[in-house]
Amino acid sequence: MSFAPTCAARTARTRAARTRTAAVAVLLAGATTLATAALAAPAQAAGGHRAASRFDDGSFETPKVPANSFSEFNAGQSIGPWRVTAGSVDLLGAGFWQNAEGDQSLDLNGADSGTVAQTFTTVPGATYSVTYALAGNSAGGPAVKTGKAEIDGQNFQDFSFDVTGKTFAAMGYVGRQFSFVARNATTTLAFASTVRGAYGPVIDDVQVKECKPCCGS
Numbered sequence: 001m002s003f004a005p006t007c008a009a010r011t012a013r014t015r016a017a018r019t020r021t022a023a024v025a026v027l028l029a030g031a032t033t034l035a036t037a038a039l040a041a042p043a044q045a046a047g048g049h050r051a052a053s054r055f056d057d058g059s060f061e062t063p064k065v066p067a068n069s070f071s072e073f074n075a076g077q078s079i080g081p082w083r084v085t086a087g088s089v090d091l092l093g094a095g096f097w098q099n100a101e102g103d104q105s106l107d108l109n110g111a112d113s114g115t116v117a118q119t120f121t122t123v124p125g126a127t128y129s130v131t132y133a134l135a136g137n138s139a140g141g142p143a144v145k146t147g148k149a150e151i152d153g154q155n156f157q158d159f160s161f162d163v164t165g166k167t168f169a170a171m172g173y174v175g176r177q178f179s180f181v182a183r184n185a186t187t188t189l190a191f192a193s194t195v196r197g198a199y200g201p202v203i204d205d206v207q208v209k210e211c212k213p214c215c216g217s
């Protein structure tokens with residue numbers, strides 16, 4: 001399965017970081033054939049979750065949690081089209097801190113490190129670009145929040161964010177991007193914290209777009 005690295009490399013903003021990220025994704029994508037057994041079960045229907053549809057609510061706007069507060073969600077619970085697949089996470093309500101998009105965002109650490117995942121329809125063989133905004137919960141240590149983005153249970157991108165000097169009012173969101181080639185009619189995208197404690201990486205504004213024919217065009 002070709003990955004079309006030249007396509008990923010032409011992604012709209014050819015900042016060095018993005019190009020480097022795409023190159024990493026290419027390398028990782030090449031290893032997918034070795035990890036078929038690790039692929040997540042399509043659609044995760046066993047949990048009573050909705051049938052897979054298009055990727056949705058990458059902004060974590062549903063359900064609404066109380067303004068200036070947050071709600072903890074634990075493994076097995078759903079957050080709109082997402083579900084918590086490990087540990088716990090916190091969904092932050094409007095006004096709690098700065099969001100990258102909309103009124104809410106997600107701390108990947110609730111009581112401790114957590115993972116959220118969403119399964120959505122994809123066209124096998126098509127290339128998709130995933131973008132997301134990354135920050136961190138500066139209310140507690142460690143300063144460097146780490147996590148990873150996974151496609152069908154396979155690590156596609158490690159990420160880290162240093163909250164030093166950041167505040168709830170100025171979260172300092174940065175954009176991250178990687179690409180993947182869909183292998184099946186559904187794909188599961190997950191974000192997992194890899195830092196312990198109650199103050200984790202914060203994500204918002206997750207977008208998944210099919211590259212037709214190129215990402216960023």
Ligand SMILES: [Ca+2]
Pocket residue numbers: 058059060061099100101102103104105204205
């Ligand atoms: Ca949001």
